[in-house]
Amino acid sequence: MSSESSKAVTITRQSGYQFLVDFGPDIPTLLADEPSPLGQGAGPAPDHMLLAAVANCLSASLLFALQKFKQDPGALKATATPVMGRNEAKRLRIERIDVAIELGRPAAELEHIDRVLAQFEDFCTVSMSVRQGIPIGVRVQDGAGAVIKG
Missing domain, CATH: 2.20.25 (N-terminal domain of TfIIb)
Structure with missing residues (x-):
């Protein structure tokens, strides 16, 4: 198969x-x-599943990139929020997806975090595919509450 x-x-x-x-x-x-x-x-609903797929893929890609450097982010939480609008025909569309990812540990405790943040999105099959038609904003916050990307 x-x-x-x-x-x-x-x-x-x-x-x-x-x-x-x-x-x-x-x-x-x-x-x-x-x-x-x-x-x-x-x-x-279908839009929930799209949001879940994008957030899940980005989270898994971030986790994979961290684990390549033997780093554990602790808890990891992602929230995907759509920006809704209407097209020229007045049909409802998802115009943008914003994903906020929260790590369970401070960035200072994670080695190579800059390299991880610079590349993890590129390996996310779902978000990079969706991004061809819908902009996706990504923000990463560490366990201390500091925004470390986005």
């Missing part, structure tokens, strides 16, 4: 705007739903 087909996702309508999202064998399914008034808000 190719790597592309092994990452395929299948969605099946359950009722209303609820879809069962099947990620393949060994991965639990997820119920997606639109918020009211279209759906019932019984699960994440």
Whole structure:
């Protein structure tokens, strides 16, 4: 099986705007739903899943880059926030995604943090793909509350 087909996702309508999202064998399914008034808000909406994918990929890329230097950031938390707007046809669109990442440790305790911060985004498949159509701002804050990127 190719790597592309092994990452395929299948969605099946359950009722209303609820879809069962099947990620393949060994991965639990997820119920997606639109918020009211279209759906019932019984699960994440498509825009939530996009935001989660961007934030997760950036967090994993940052963690991977830190671990290459044998550094542990401690807790790691990322919040992705969309900037919504309307296009020329008045259709609702995500115009920008801002991701705030918080590390659990002060930057001063992390060796090579400047090198890590300079390159980790380049290795994030999802955010770099999405960024081709939607600008993504990234801010990293260390465990002491200092903004160390963005």
